[in-house]
Amino acid sequence: MNRTNLISEIKKKSSFLCVGLDTDIKKIPSHLLNEADPVFAFNKEIIDATADHCVSYKINTAFYESLGSKGWETMEKTLAYIPKNIFTIADAKRGDIGNTSDMYARAFFETLHFDSVTIAPYMGKDSIEPFFKYENKWAIVLALTSNPGSSDYELQQIGDEKLFETVIRKTCEIGNPSNLMFVVGATKAQALGEIRKLIPDHFLLVPGVGAQGGSLSEVAKYGMNNDCGLLINASRSIIYASSGKDFAEKANAEAKQMSVEMKKLLEDFKIIS
Amino acid sequence: MNRTNLISEIKKKSSFLCVGLDTDIKKIPSHLLNEADPVFAFNKEIIDATADHCVSYKINTAFYESLGSKGWETMEKTLAYIPKNIFTIADAKRGDIGNTSDMYARAFFETLHFDSVTIAPYMGKDSIEPFFKYENKWAIVLALTSNPGSSDYELQQIGDEKLFETVIRKTCEIGNPSNLMFVVGATKAQALGEIRKLIPDHFLLVPGVGAQGGSLSEVAKYGMNNDCGLLINASRSIIYASSGKDFAEKANAEAKQMSVEMKKLLEDFKIIS
Numbered sequence: 001m002n003r004t005n006l007i008s009e010i011k012k013k014s015s016f017l018c019v020g021l022d023t024d025i026k027k028i029p030s031h032l033l034n035e036a037d038p039v040f041a042f043n044k045e046i047i048d049a050t051a052d053h054c055v056s057y058k059i060n061t062a063f064y065e066s067l068g069s070k071g072w073e074t075m076e077k078t079l080a081y082i083p084k085n086i087f088t089i090a091d092a093k094r095g096d097i098g099n100t101s102d103m104y105a106r107a108f109f110e111t112l113h114f115d116s117v118t119i120a121p122y123m124g125k126d127s128i129e130p131f132f133k134y135e136n137k138w139a140i141v142l143a144l145t146s147n148p149g150s151s152d153y154e155l156q157q158i159g160d161e162k163l164f165e166t167v168i169r170k171t172c173e174i175g176n177p178s179n180l181m182f183v184v185g186a187t188k189a190q191a192l193g194e195i196r197k198l199i200p201d202h203f204l205l206v207p208g209v210g211a212q213g214g215s216l217s218e219v220a221k222y223g224m225n226n227d228c229g230l231l232i233n234a235s236r237s238i239i240y241a242s243s244g245k246d247f248a249e250k251a252n253a254e255a256k257q258m259s260v261e262m263k264k265l266l267e268d269f270k271i272i273s
Numbered sequence: 274m275n276r277t278n279l280i281s282e283i284k285k286k287s288s289f290l291c292v293g294l295d296t297d298i299k300k301i302p303s304h305l306l307n308e309a310d311p312v313f314a315f316n317k318e319i320i321d322a323t324a325d326h327c328v329s330y331k332i333n334t335a336f337y338e339s340l341g342s343k344g345w346e347t348m349e350k351t352l353a354y355i356p357k358n359i360f361t362i363a364d365a366k367r368g369d370i371g372n373t374s375d376m377y378a379r380a381f382f383e384t385l386h387f388d389s390v391t392i393a394p395y396m397g398k399d400s401i402e403p404f405f406k407y408e409n410k411w412a413i414v415l416a417l418t419s420n421p422g423s424s425d426y427e428l429q430q431i432g433d434e435k436l437f438e439t440v441i442r443k444t445c446e447i448g449n450p451s452n453l454m455f456v457v458g459a460t461k462a463q464a465l466g467e468i469r470k471l472i473p474d475h476f477l478l479v480p481g482v483g484a485q486g487g488s489l490s491e492v493a494k495y496g497m498n499n500d501c502g503l504l505i506n507a508s509r510s511i512i513y514a515s516s517g518k519d520f521a522e523k524a525n526a527e528a529k530q531m532s533v534e535m536k537k538l539l540e541d542f543k544i545i546s
Binding site for chain 1: 295297333335336338339340341342343344345346348349364366367368369370371372373374376377379380381383384385393394395396397398399400415418419420421422423424425426427429430431432436439440443
């Protein structure tokens with residue numbers, strides 16, 4: 001999906017919600033465990049219940065890999081089930097030397113057909129470049145993450161900037177606002193204001209609203225730009241809103257509630273009228 | 274596999290060679306493409322041909338993921354085929370917030386039964402900790418990699434040390450020489466001397482010998498410790514030593530040649546007599 005279509009979907013749905021399919025077989029309602037593929041059965045109902053209220057789904061590869069090749073199959077089926085007008089993210093945090101990153105790009109953009117993949121930048125620019133060879137595909141590079149460990153390296157000072165700022169600056173030398181987003185945690189809302197000075201136009205993928213405690217309105221206040229420029233992810237607060245048979249209904253209510261708040265923010269910022 | 278057994282295998286085989294199974298279906302000999310699982314057929318012959326000369330196999334997950342769930346199955350079969358006295362590495366470069374890293378640890382240590390997994394440290398200590406919950410399993414954390422992009426962040430100065438040194442120092446607060454190794458590229462042989470001052474006892478996984486141009490004797494000179502302390506990886510130079518029907522024979526010759534050189538180095542350093 002290209003940038004124009006993504007922005008158009010955000011305006012059409014009045015939402016910049018990304019639903020995180022971090023589906024843990026140990027946490028899904030027990031009545032689904034009789035299904036041939038319980039995780040897929042769960043995801044299918046979650047997608048049906050939330051697709052009208054979100055513009056993106058983020059599939060966290062770890063949860064599927066924990067089930068081995070069967071889990072990888074479940075990921076393929078889940079991706080295929082997502083409606084084509086919804087932006088898909090492989091939250092895989094890959095990154096390796098060039099010829100290996102080529103293979104990861106092939107995995108997520110050719111074999112699977114994700115719109116985007118998250119990338120860990122530690123190994124440098126040449127580990128990210130292969131992801132930019134594909135038209136209308138995106139690399140979403142970790143900048144400042146939502147976890148406590150972000151202070152270990154990301155927030156360390158390198159010369160007159162912090163490591164995550166160096167990452168943003170250097171990655172912008174090889175990507176542009178039509179193929180590159182950054183991950184910035186919602187728990188770091190105020191840093192978003194500073195980040196917007198560096199990259200006014202890029203989309204930001206913002207996890208950490210919901211279970212991790214970030215605030216939606218704070219993120220919008222500091223991070224929104226004229227095209228919205230935000231995809232806000234919520235995973236556990238939506239998909240595990242109930243552990244009973246009404247899980248899809250409760251997920252729908254939670255996603256709807258978030259999209260109602262998002263509509264108001266999009267109106268406040270004059271992105272929609 | 275625990276540290277004592279790893280060292281014992283190195284001495285018994287007079288080798289510290291790790292063979293990298295970076296198997297690209299586009300590069301394997303054409304006569305194998307008629308097999309039901311060409312990549313597994315290739316890996317099986319490579320393992321048969323090299324197992325006597327190496328102490329470790331490193332499976333690069335990217336190459337398997339590029340084939341989707343079928344590739345993940347091939348990875349499972351390959352892992353199961355590796356003899357139990359050989360140390361196995363999932364070269365996966367994973368790393369995420371705690372609850373997601375838990376899932377990656379489950380994927381590689383419980384569902385698959387790798388001895389170790391490579392980890393990208395960008396997100397900080399709490400993204401690595403879950404991998405230390407397993408007895409006789411190892412996290413192999415990226416420190417200084419062999420690619421040109423290592424200068425982008427890894428070699429940047431943070432206070433009085435470089436980022437990769439900060440990574441080594443901080444990760445040593447949560448891991449120890451019996452569950453933690455570091456990746457240091459062979460193309461950075463001289464840095465190994467400095468790194469050995471920081472971590473005299475830890476094993477180092479050293480890629481970059483062979484196709485990437487690193488020197489085996491230089492790596493040993495600067496990086497070897499009293500227990501050897503090195504796993505030197507070669508991938509392309511062994512597995513693609515020939516593109517013909519004699520690929521396994523040529524891989525055997527190449528692995529044997531490396532292990533002969535390694536035997537001499539182990540003798541020179543008085544690790545074996």
